[in-house]
Amino acid sequence: MKVAVVGVQGDVEEHIVATEKSMKNLGIQGEVLAVREPGIIPECDAIIIPGGESTTISKLISRDSIAEEIIESAREGKRIMGTCAGLIVLAKEGDEQVERTKTKLLGLLDVKVKRNAFGRQRESFQTKLQMKYVGEIDGVFIRAPLIESVGKEVEILAKFEDRIVAVKQGKILGLAFHPELSSTKVHEYFLSL
Amino acid sequence: MRFDLEKLRFGTELVKRGFAKMQKGGVIMDVTNAEQAVIAEEAGAVAVMALHKVPADIRASGGVARMADPKKIEEIMDAVTIPVMAKCRIGHIAEARALEALGVDMIDESEVLTPADTFFHIYKKNFVVPFVCGARSLGEAVRRIWEGAAMIRTKGEAGTGNVVEAVKHMRLINQAIYTLKKIPDEKIYEVAVKYASRYAELSRLVKEEMGVVLENEIVYENFTLAEIVEGINEILLEIRDLGRLPVVNFAAGGIATPADAALMMQLGADGVFVGSGIFKSSNPEKFARAIVEAVEHYDQPEVVAEVSKELGEAMKGLEVSKLAEGELLQTRGA
Numbered sequence: 411m412k413v414a415v416v417g418v419q420g421d422v423e424e425h426i427v428a429t430e431k432s433m434k435n436l437g438i439q440g441e442v443l444a445v446r447e448p449g450i451i452p453e454c455d456a457i458i459i460p461g462g463e464s465t466t467i468s469k470l471i472s473r474d475s476i477a478e479e480i481i482e483s484a485r486e487g488k489r490i491m492g493t494c495a496g497l498i499v500l501a502k503e504g505d506e507q508v509e510r511t512k513t514k515l516l517g518l519l520d521v522k523v524k525r526n527a528f529g530r531q532r533e534s535f536q537t538k539l540q541m542k543y544v545g546e547i548d549g550v551f552i553r554a555p556l557i558e559s560v561g562k563e564v565e566i567l568a569k570f571e572d573r574i575v576a577v578k579q580g581k582i583l584g585l586a587f588h589p590e591l592s593s594t595k596v597h598e599y600f601l602s603l
Numbered sequence: 604m605r606f607d608l609e610k611l612r613f614g615t616e617l618v619k620r621g622f623a624k625m626q627k628g629g630v631i632m633d634v635t636n637a638e639q640a641v642i643a644e645e646a647g648a649v650a651v652m653a654l655h656k657v658p659a660d661i662r663a664s665g666g667v668a669r670m671a672d673p674k675k676i677e678e679i680m681d682a683v684t685i686p687v688m689a690k691c692r693i694g695h696i697a698e699a700r701a702l703e704a705l706g707v708d709m710i711d712e713s714e715v716l717t718p719a720d721t722f723f724h725i726y727k728k729n730f731v732v733p734f735v736c737g738a739r740s741l742g743e744a745v746r747r748i749w750e751g752a753a754m755i756r757t758k759g760e761a762g763t764g765n766v767v768e769a770v771k772h773m774r775l776i777n778q779a780i781y782t783l784k785k786i787p788d789e790k791i792y793e794v795a796v797k798y799a800s801r802y803a804e805l806s807r808l809v810k811e812e813m814g815v816v817l818e819n820e821i822v823y824e825n826f827t828l829a830e831i832v833e834g835i836n837e838i839l840l841e842i843r844d845l846g847r848l849p850v851v852n853f854a855a856g857g858i859a860t861p862a863d864a865a866l867m868m869q870l871g872a873d874g875v876f877v878g879s880g881i882f883k884s885s886n887p888e889k890f891a892r893a894i895v896e897a898v899e900h901y902d903q904p905e906v907v908a909e910v911s912k913e914l915g916e917a918m919k920g921l922e923v924s925k926l927a928e929g930e931l932l933q934t935r936g937a
Contacts, residue, residue: 417628419649421624422627447903463625463626463650463686465647466629470647470899526684531686531708531709531733532706534618534621534622535618536611538610550617552621553625553686588621591624
């Protein structure tokens with residue numbers, strides 16, 4: 411199995427390490443690549459868009475045409491996961507901040523996201539979460555977004571205080587928090603989708 | 604929004620270091636007003652540093668450099684959606700608390716401002732907001748990490764537009780990490796003792812003046828020197844095992860061109876701070892965008908060449924070796 415971590419900006423290394431450990435735990439042979447140029451994603455079986463700044467990541471993947479390759483991969487039914495900024499980039503609809511910064515969304519997840527929904531960094535936190543198919547995990551929310559609404563095809567996997575923080579649509583996962591900073595549980599689930 | 608606070612943990616090491624990790628591979632730009640902040644965001648900056656004056660102007664104007672006007676910082680916070688950082692003076696706990704109250708996303712306890720405390724840096728573990736601190740050597744980096752810094756950056760020599768000192772500090776830290784990997788645990792402990800001795804300077808002066816020696820003396824915050832040595836030793840062992848600092852390490856202090864930024868990334872920086880370089884150049888929009896692309900594609904020379912074309916005039920710059928000892932900012936806070 412070949413896994414691409416979109417590597418233009420953000421906590422790329424953390425996703426690579428978590429994915430490599432998960433592969434080892436599951437006994438999957440393969441490799442994990444940080445992708446900063448076009449031409450690699452079409453050869454991969456799974457794609458991860460990491461945390462970082464959604465404004466920056468969106469600009470860089472559009473300039474490099476990595477964005478089109480991700481959209482094409484979704485069409486082919488490959489598994490894709492976005493965490494925090496990655497969730498925003500995957501979403502169909504954003505909020506006022508997304509509009510104001512003219513951030514281009516890939517539109518692959520039928521959800522509406524709200525950026526910086528909890529506030530600034532001092533309002534960032536970690537907490538225990540129950541995630542469907544995965545179990546209890548430590549959710550690390552860093553200037554995190556929220557999922558305000560979901561389309562019919564979208565399954566809700568985790569809520570925090572009645573607000574949606576993890577979803578699944580086909581083989582696409584979107585998480586408002588950072589599983590790559592706490593354990594390999596979510597990555598193992600993602601690889602076995 | 605109100606949540607059950609019992610279940611939430613704010614300002615943990617994971618949350619603070621995690622914030623810094625999200626900045627990796629990015630460019631953090633110094634800005635002095637809302638308009639510049641918007642230019643930085645549009646160019647793809649991952650965060651902005653809100654300042655009263657850029658370091659080149661701080662250097663030129665002299666006098667005591669302090670925290671920026673909070674009103675100015677607020678205007679910048681309102682103008683952009685990306686994180687906003689601000690600088691406080693070394694050891695100035697009250698400026699840091701004011702910045703935290705204002706809601707800035709990260710505080711830079713910075714040598715670019717005039718230090719407020721010659722003995723100590725802020726004990727940053729007492730704060731919910733994460734800190735970034737400058738370092739010229741592994742010792743400085745490790746002390747700042749022990750105090751709770753979530754991000755380290757090279758000091759370089761701010762406001763000069765000359766990358767030579769940033770390169771020097773990155774190389775010194777890299778070579779020291781390499782050395783750590785080659786020596787046995789006992790030797791590492793000796794390094795910890797040496798690095799920690801800086802915290803005993805205040806107590807040494809008082810001992811000398813009073814002629815009194817205390818047992819188990821508290822030397823800094825609520826720690827004895829022995830406890831600090833233990834803490835620093837643990838961090839050194841972690842660095843040895845990881846082969847790198849346990850927090851994000853950015854380059855700063857003199858980065859003026861896309862090629863400078865790419866150079867620092869090649870030397871192992873996780874990202875880049877650009878201070879005076881962007882808004883002291885003749886075409887800030889183009890410059891900012893070029894530096895963002897050069898950091899992303901630091902290992903692709905053709906991209907660095909492409910984005911460096913016709914950028915106009917870079918900031919003029921200063922020859923660091925011609926600066927008098929008293930003009931150097933990097934020697935502040937060790």
